[in-house]
Amino acid sequence: MAAGFTIVGWNPFKRAYDGVLLAGLGAFLVLHAGAGVMMAPAGQQASEVQLAIRATGAAAFSLLTIILCIGPLARLTPRVLPVLYNRRHLGVACFLTALVHGGLVVLWYHGFSKVNAFVSLLTSNPRFDSFGGFPFESLGLAALLILFVMAATSHDFWNGLLGPRLWKAVHMSVYAAYGLLVAHVMLGAAQGEAGLAPAALAGGSALLVSGLHIAAGQRERARDRAAVAEAEAGAWLDAGLAADIPDGRAVILVPPAGERIAVFREGAKVYAVANACRHQGGPLGEGRILDGCIVCPWHGFQYRPEDGCSPPPYAEKIPTYRTRITGGRVFVDPAPQPPGTPLAPSVLEAAG
Numbered sequence: 001m002a003a004g005f006t007i008v009g010w011n012p013f014k015r016a017y018d019g020v021l022l023a024g025l026g027a028f029l030v031l032h033a034g035a036g037v038m039m040a041p042a043g044q045q046a047s048e049v050q051l052a053i054r055a056t057g058a059a060a061f062s063l064l065t066i067i068l069c070i071g072p073l074a075r076l077t078p079r080v081l082p083v084l085y086n087r088r089h090l091g092v093a094c095f096l097t098a099l100v101h102g103g104l105v106v107l108w109y110h111g112f113s114k115v116n117a118f119v120s121l122l123t124s125n126p127r128f129d130s131f132g133g134f135p136f137e138s139l140g141l142a143a144l145l146i147l148f149v150m151a152a153t154s155h156d157f158w159n160g161l162l163g164p165r166l167w168k169a170v171h172m173s174v175y176a177a178y179g180l181l182v183a184h185v186m187l188g189a190a191q192g193e194a195g196l197a198p199a200a201l202a203g204g205s206a207l208l209v210s211g212l213h214i215a216a217g218q219r220e221r222a223r224d225r226a227a228v229a230e231a232e233a234g235a236w237l238d239a240g241l242a243a244d245i246p247d248g249r250a251v252i253l254v255p256p257a258g259e260r261i262a263v264f265r266e267g268a269k270v271y272a273v274a275n276a277c278r279h280q281g282g283p284l285g286e287g288r289i290l291d292g293c294i295v296c297p298w299h300g301f302q303y304r305p306e307d308g309c310s311p312p313p314y315a316e317k318i319p320t321y322r323t324r325i326t327g328g329r330v331f332v333d334p335a336p337q338p339p340g341t342p343l344a345p346s347v348l349e350a351a352g
Contacts, residue, residue, distance in 0.1 A: 028059050029055045064147075064181065071084070076212075076216055150174060236332060241328050241329055242270055250265075262284045274336065274339075317340035318339055324346055
C-alpha cells in the first residue's frame with residue numbers, strides 16, 4: 001500500500017514471485033517451440049516466426065487460464081493465497097505475451113499487404129456467417145483490447161480514480177476476454193493444420209475454470225446459509241469459542257444482512273471489523289495481524305483492529321463492530337459502527 005502512488009513496491013517476495021514467473025514463461029516458450037519443431041512432419045516444419053506465434057499464443061492463453069483459476073482456488077484452500085497476493089503481475093505478463101503474439105501475427109500475415117496491416121487484418125476475411133472460415137483473428141483482437149484496458153488500469157492510481165466498484169466492474173471483463181480467446185483458439189484450430197488438440201485443450205481449460213468457480217461458489221453459499229441461519233437465531237452473532245480463533249487470525253461471520261464480519265484475536269484481545277478491504281474488496285478475515293495491524297492477504301493494505309483505520313499517513317477506514325465474551329464464547333453485534341469508529345476490544349478473562 002502507498003500514501004502516494006509508486007510503480008511497484010518491491011520486496012524480496014515480489015522479486016522471487018516475478019523471477020519464478022519469468023523463468024516459467026521463458027521455459028514454456030522454449031519447450032513449446034521445441035516441441036513444434038520435433039513433432040512437425042518431414043518437409044512441413046513451421047518457420048521461426050510461426051513457432052513464436054504459436055508459442056506466445058499458447059503462453060498467453062495458459063497464463064489467463066491460471067489467473068482465472070487462482071481466485072476460486074484461494075476460496076477452496078488458503079495455500080493459494082500467496083499466489084493471489086501478486087496476481088496482477090501475472091495479468092500484466094499475460095497482456096505483454098498476448099501483445100507479442102498479436103504483433104507477430106499482424107506483421108507476418110498482414111505486414112506485406114498493399115493496405116494498412118490492421119485494415120487487412122479486419123477486412124481480409126469477411127466470412128462471419130461461416131463456422132469453418134470464421135475470421136477468428138477478430139476475436140483475438142477484441143480480447144487483446146480488453147486485456148490492454150485491464151493492464152493499463154491495473155495500477156492503484158486507477159483504483160483510486162475510478163473507485164473500487166467501477167474498477168472491479170472493468171476488471172470483471174476478463175471473463176469476456178477469456179470467452180473470446182476460447183472461441184479464437186477453437187475456430188482457429190478448425191481452420192489450421194494442428195488438428196483438434198488445440199480446440200480440446202481450450203475447451204478443457206474453459207471447463208476447468210468453470211468447474212472451479214462453481215465449486216468455490218457452492219462452498220461459499222453453503223457457508224453463508226449456515227451462518228445466516230445461525231445469526232437469525234439471536235440478535236448477536238456467535239463467533240464460537242475465543243480460544244478456537246487462532247492467535248493473530250480471524251473467523252468470518254455472515255450476518256443476515258450486510259457484509260461479512262472478520263473477528264480477530266490478538267492474544268487475549270478480540271476485535272471485529274468489516275471483512276472487505278477498501279482497496280479491492282479483499283477478504284481481511286483471511287489475512288492476519290502483524291505489528292498490531294490487520295494485513296489484507298491480497299495486496300498488503302493495513303488497518304488497526306481497534307478502530308478500523310489505516311496507520312498514518314494512510315486514510316483508508318473500515319467499519320468496526322461491538323464484541324463481548326460470555327462463557328468463553330465471542331458474540332458480535334451485527335450492526336456496523338461508522339468506518340473508523342474506535343471500540344475497546346473484548347478481553348479473555350482467563351488470560352487476565
